[in-house]
Structures are given as C-alpha cells and as structure tokens.
Amino acid sequence: xxxxxxxxxIRYGRRVVLDDxxxxxxxxxxxxxGPNGAGKTTLMRVLATVARPDxxxxxxxxxxxxxxxxLRRVRRQLGYLPQSFGFYPRFTVREFVEYFxxxxxxxxxxxxxxxxxxxxxxxxxxRADDRMRTLSGGMQxxxxxxxxxxxxxxxxxLDEPTAGLDPEQRVEFRALLRELGVxxxxxxxxxxxxxxxxxxxxxxxxxxxxxxxxxxxEQLAAAGGDGDAGDSAIERGYTAVLRAVxx
Amino acid sequence: xxxxxxxxxxxxxxxxxxxxxAAWSLEAHLDQCRACRGRVPADLPPPPVDLPPxxxxxxxxxxxxxxxxxxxxxxARVAWxxxxxxxxxxxxxxxxxxxxxxPQWVLLLAAPAxxxxxxxxxxxxxxxxxxxxxxxxxxxxxxxxxxxxxxxxAVSLPVSAAAGSASGLGAPAVWLLPSLALTALTLAxxxxxxxxxxxxxxxxxxxxxxxxxxxxxxxxxQLVDAPSAPAWLAVLAAAAVVTLTRRFQEAPR
Numbered sequence: 384x385x386x387x388x389x390x391x392x393i394r395y396g397r398r399v400v401l402d403d404x405x406x407x408x409x410x411x412x413x414x415x416x417g418p419n420g421a422g423k424t425t426l427m428r429v430l431a432t433v434a435r436p437d438x439x440x441x442x443x444x445x446x447x448x449x450x451x452x453x454l455r456r457v458r459r460q461l462g463y464l465p466q467s468f469g470f471y472p473r474f475t476v477r478e479f480v481e482y483f484x485x486x487x488x489x490x491x492x493x494x495x496x497x498x499x500x501x502x503x504x505x506x507x508x509x510r511a512d513d514r515m516r517t518l519s520g521g522m523q524x525x526x527x528x529x530x531x532x533x534x535x536x537x538x539x540x541l542d543e544p545t546a547g548l549d550p551e552q553r554v555e556f557r558a559l560l561r562e563l564g565v566x567x568x569x570x571x572x573x574x575x576x577x578x579x580x581x582x583x584x585x586x587x588x589x590x591x592x593x594x595x596x597x598x599x600x601e602q603l604a605a606a607g608g609d610g611d612a613g614d615s616a617i618e619r620g621y622t623a624v625l626r627a628v629x630x
Numbered sequence: 631x632x633x634x635x636x637x638x639x640x641x642x643x644x645x646x647x648x649x650x651x652a653a654w655s656l657e658a659h660l661d662q663c664r665a666c667r668g669r670v671p672a673d674l675p676p677p678p679v680d681l682p683p684x685x686x687x688x689x690x691x692x693x694x695x696x697x698x699x700x701x702x703x704x705x706a707r708v709a710w711x712x713x714x715x716x717x718x719x720x721x722x723x724x725x726x727x728x729x730x731x732x733p734q735w736v737l738l739l740a741a742p743a744x745x746x747x748x749x750x751x752x753x754x755x756x757x758x759x760x761x762x763x764x765x766x767x768x769x770x771x772x773x774x775x776x777x778x779x780x781x782x783x784a785v786s787l788p789v790s791a792a793a794g795s796a797s798g799l800g801a802p803a804v805w806l807l808p809s810l811a812l813t814a815l816t817l818a819x820x821x822x823x824x825x826x827x828x829x830x831x832x833x834x835x836x837x838x839x840x841x842x843x844x845x846x847x848x849x850x851x852q853l854v855d856a857p858s859a860p861a862w863l864a865v866l867a868a869a870a871v872v873t874l875t876r877r878f879q880e881a882p883r
Contacts, residue, residue, distance in 0.1 A: 431766040451771075458768040469759020471702060478698075481688075485698050486767035486774070491690035530763065 384442070385409055385538050385568035386430060391439030393425055393592075400425045401436065402592035412564035414579030414600075415572040416621060417589035423572045424466055426589065427542045430570065431463040444537055459488050462536030464527045466543050466572075470515035476526050477502065477511040483530040501529040504559055506552070521547040528556075532563065539569045545578055557582040580604070580617040588624055595628045635659055635666050644671045699774070700781040717741050717789050725796035734797045738854065739840045741793035742808040743833050746816050748782030749775070750829030757826070772817070772873070775825060779813060800854030807862035808853065812836055814869035821873065 386408040393401040401422050417423050428434035429441060432454060441448045443457045470479060480501055484494045502508045505525040515523065524547045531539060545553050560582045563569050573579060579586050580600045588596035588603070596603065600617055607619030611626070635656055642648045643656050660667050688694050720737050751757050753764075753775045764770055769777075787806055794805030812832050819828035843853055852858055 428762070431762070432770075433762055433765045455768050458766060458770065461766060463763060463766045465762035468763055471760065474702070482698055482702050483763065483767060485695055486764060486769040488768040491692075491695065494690045495688075527763075 385444055386570070387442040388429070389440045391429060391436035391441060393422075393429070393434065393436050400592050401429070403439070404589070404592060404594055406587065406594060406597075408568050408570060408585075410564070410566060410568050411584045412560050412569045412571065412582055414583035414586040415570055415589065416574070416576060416579055416586060418625070419574065421589045422592040423589055424542055425592075427463075427465075427540050427570070427572050430538070431461065431465075431540050432458060433463075455488075457538075459534065460537040461487075462531035462534065462539040464524075464531045464541045464544055466546075468527055470523065470526075472514070472516050474515050475512050476507055476515060476518065476529075479515055479526055480529045480533050484533045487534040489534050497533050497535070501533040502526075504532065505529045506555065519547075521549065521552065524548065525552070528559075535567070537567050539563060539567050540572075541569070542572045543574070544571060545573065545575060553578070576613075576618045576621050577615065580615070588621070590625060590628055596624045634663065635669075637669070640666070640670055699769070699777040700784075711785075714744060714785055714789050717744055717786075717793055721789070721793045721796045724793075724798075734799050735840060735844055735849070737793050737797045738799060739837060741790045741805065742812055742854075743836050744786040744790065745779070745782045745809055745813040746829045746832050746836075748786060749779045749813060749816050749820075750825045752778035752782065752825065754824055754826050772821065775817065775820060779817065783810075783813065794854060799849070799851040800858075801856050804854045804856060804859055804862075807859055807866065808836070811862045811865040811869065814866050814873065818869040818872040 384407050386406060388404065388406050390403045390405060391401055392399065392403055404422070404426065406426070415423055415426070425434060429436055430443065432443070432448060444460060446453045446457050448454060448457065471482075474482065477498060480498045481494060484498055489497060499508065499511070502511050505528050507522065507525055507529060510518065510522065515526065518526065524544065528541065528544055531541065545556060548556060557578070560569060560571065564584070571578070571583065583600060586596070586598060586600055586603050587594060596606075603620040603624065604616035605620065606627075607613065607616060607621070607623040609619075611619040611623040613619035613622050639648065639652070639656060643653055648656065660670070717737070717740050720740060724734060724737050753761070755761050758764060764774055767774075787809060790805050790809045791802055794800065794802035816825065816828045816832045819831060822828075823831070839853060843849075846852065
C-alpha cells in the first residue's frame with residue numbers, strides 16, 4: 384500500500400477536523416470528494432507530511448512516518464500541490480521548478496531534463512523563461528503541478544488542481560493524470576464531482592472528518608436515485624451518500 | 631593528422647551534403663576550434679525556429695545547488711534588507727557624530743539582533759509564500775532554515791562588524807559573537823517553537839541584556855568586549871549542539 388493510515392485524528396481547538404479516519408490507497412488515480420470543511424485539505428496535509436495527526440498511524444510508501452531519516456526518504460518521493468501557494472517574485476517558471484527539484488534531493492544530473500519534461504507535461508515550456516508573476520492564475524497552477532511531478536513521485540497529492548484551468552486544459556490535465564497514475568499513487572482532492580467521474584479509478588468521500596464512502600465512480604453513481612439532487616448520475620450518487628450519512 | 635577542415639568540406643557540411651560519419655567528426659572539430667567555426671560559410675540556412683527552448687536549466691553543479699538553496703527566500707530578503715539598511719544608517723550616524731544624535735547603545739541593540747530577525751522572516755507559514763511545498767520536501771524543516779540563515783549571516787555579519795567598529799564600544803571582532811550566538815539560539819529554539827516565536831524570545835532576551843547593562847559603568851560595552859567572548863562561544867556551542875541533535879525534521883504542527 385502506498386498510503387496506509389489508521390484512525391488518525393486531528394483537532395484544532397475544540398473542532399475535530401479528522402475523526403478516526405482510515406484510508407488505504409495503492410497505485411492509480413484516486414479522487415477525494417467532500418463538501419467544504421469536510422477535512423479534505425487537512426487530510427492532504429497529513430499525507431504531505433506537513434501536518435501531524437494527534438493520534439493514529441501514518442504509513443507512506445511502506446514507511447511509518449516518525450524519525451527524521453524515514454521522513455526524508457519518503458519526502459524525496461512525494462509530490463504535493465497545496466490548495467493555494469504563492470511564489471518568489473524573481474523566479475522564472477523554470478527556476479521555480481528547478482528549485483523544488485533541488486529541495487527534493489533529485490540526483491543533480493537528472494535535474495535539467497526532469498525540469499523541462501515536467502514543464503512540457505503541463506504545457507508551460509513556451510513560458511519557461513517568464514517570471515512567475517507574469518503568469519495567469521491557471522498557468523501558476525500548472526507551474527505548481529510541474530513542481531509536484533518533477534521528481535516522478537511515487538505519491539502525488541494534488542489539492543484542487545483544476546481550479547483556474549479552462550475546459551480544454553482540464554481535458555489535457557485528466558489525460559496527464561491517467562498517465563501519471565500508471566505507476567504512481569495519485570490522490571486528487573476536488574469539489575468538482577465531474578473531474579472524478581472522468582479521471583479517477585476510485586473515489587473516497589469525506590464528510591465531517593470521516594471516510595463515508597470508498598469505491599469506484601460507478602459504485603458512487605449507483606448509490607444515487609432519481610430523487611437525488613444533481614445533474615449527472617455521479618452527482619446524484621454523491622448527494623445520496625452524503626444525505627444517508629447525515630440522516 | 632591535419633588539424634583543420636577544408637573549405638570544400640565546410641561548404642558541403644553547411645549544405646547538408648556531407649556523409650554522416652564525416653559530418654560527425656567535422657562537428658566534433660567545430661566544437662573545439664574557433665578558427666574553423668569562423669570559416670563556416672555565412673549563407674547557412676537559418677536554424678529551425680519552432681523548436682521548444684529546451685535544456686536551458688543551468689548545469690547542475692554543486693555551486694548551482696548552493697546558489698539556489700541560499701538565493702531562494704526573497705521574501706526574507708525584504709525583511710533583512712530593511713533591517714540591514716536601518717543598521718547601516720545607524721552605523722553611519724554613530725560614526726560621523728559619536729554619541730550625539732543616536733546613542734551607541736541603539737546600535738548595540740540593533741546590530742547583533744539582525745540575523746535573528748532575518749532567520750525569523752525566512753521560513754514559516756506566514757512569511758514564506760511557498761511554505762507548504764517547501765515543508766513537504768526533503769529539505770523541509772531545519773535543513774532549509776539553516777541554508778536561509780547562512781544567506782542572512784552572509785549579509786548581516788559584515789554590517790555587524792562595521793557597526794562594532796563605528797560604535798567605539800568593545801572590540802569590533804567580538805561584535806560578531808553575539809550575532810552568531812543569538813542566531814544559533816534562535817535555531818535551537820526554532821526546533822520547538824518555529825522560527826518566528828524563537829526569534830521574538832531571543833530578541834527580547836537580548837534587549838533585556840543590553841538595557842540591563844546600560845546602567846553599569848561600562849555602558850553595555852562588556853557585552854561585546856574581549857572578556858565576554860568565552861561566554862558567547864559557550865552559548866554558541868551549546869545552541870549548535872542542540873540544533874544539530876534535534877529531530878527538527880518532524881512535521882510541524
């Protein structure tokens with residue numbers, strides 16, 4: 384299992400954000416769905432080793448997250464796109480991606496080719512020498528995806544990766560996701576149910592800090608009936624599962 | 631063996647008429663020979679323009695790595711550039727008009743605390759726009775803070791030494807010791823509290839020390855004079871040991 388977490392719990396003040404949550408993921412593209420405030424981003428931050436749960440066990444790439452050595456080994460094989468991020472104003476797009484290649488301790492001789500390959504995969508090679516601040520929001524997002532995939536991570540975490548992308552780019556991005564999911568575990572957190580239906584092999588649904596559904600998009604769609612709100616089968620399934628849990 | 635290429639071969643190569651093996655050895659020669667490169671006929675077909683501009687990442691040398699690790703952190707730069715600027719101005723004022731406009735102790739308060747402020751500004755959720763991504767990388771945590779501290783020290787230590795000699799307090803070389811010791815203390819504390827809180831604590835302690843010693847006859851100079859050096863070195867060593875043994879890399883809360 385690339386991701387194996389058991390009964391993790393995070394509490395900020397009096398609010399319980401993750402509540403005895405279990406999750407096991409292997410190679411492939413996985414969708415993470417849930418309403419705002421469900422704990423999606425906190426879960427992504429735990430998997431990115433940026434947040435530490437108050438209780439529970441986290442194993443990534445077969446390694447328990449604990450001492451510094453294990454953490455460093457796991458982080459070298461990690462790709463993480465946070466929900467929002469800034470940039471260093473003087474960096475060009477290429478330097479931005481190169482910086483993360485160095486931070487992830489890639490072998491030096493692989494860095495130049497890997498940086499350009501990552502930029503090519505997100506369609507930014509023609510803007511590679513422009514400063515980050517001259518890019519549109521969607522392009523900055525794609526640069527963020529490029530830094531996440533530059534080290535060919537075995538665990539790739541993308542928090543709302545399609546925010547700001549236009550429909551055509553979204554189609555290209557889904558193709559990239561399927562490509563990446565062949566030999567990596569890709570977890571895509573999104574509130575766009577349609578993204579999940581098209582690009583993901585499996586879906587996990589989180590609400591109130593708990594995992595309330597895990598299965599294929601087809602299974603999620605099958606959970607919905609004609610009476611449920613939504614424009615597509617999978618949206619109706621999504622609202623049906625949520626309603627059943629909250630009832 | 632003849633060391634240069636004939637005009638006929640150069641012409642043939644430039645028109646793409648040369649057989650492959652001959653073209654390869656000619657290109658290998660051109661790579662090394664400026665004279666023959668200059669003789670390539672000028673009416674060459676223009677290079678294709680539709681090629682993507684690939685491979686322009688700098689060669690991945692050790693120097694490049696250090697430059698990237700130290701140089702990135704411009705958000706911090708704003709903070710420590712202004713801190714450095716303030717100290718430079720103070721230093722100049724004190725040097726030109728000793729003890730009149732700005733008392734020496736203001737300089738004593740500001741200069742050694744500079745790298746502490748820079749360190750605080752260099753890393754953290756609120757000061758680094760890429761914090762989340764950097765923190766999840768193999769360099770996240772103490773390792774990147776150390777690199778950024780190096781970049782801060784590179785700028786602030788010379789300023790600190792200049793301030794020392796301008797102030798007329800203590801020995802200029804000894805001014806570097808509180809700078810280093812306070813920075814090391816900040817790093818050691820940062821393992822537990824994060825850089826921002828650590829820096830506030832250390833800066834407050836330094837301010838208490840400076841203001842407390844002002845009432846003594848030496849007027850604060852004892853903090854930066856030769857007899858205080860062993861004490862600073864001891865603080866520096868202890869803080870360095872704590873910093874290096876801490877498992878700082880564990881994910882921050």
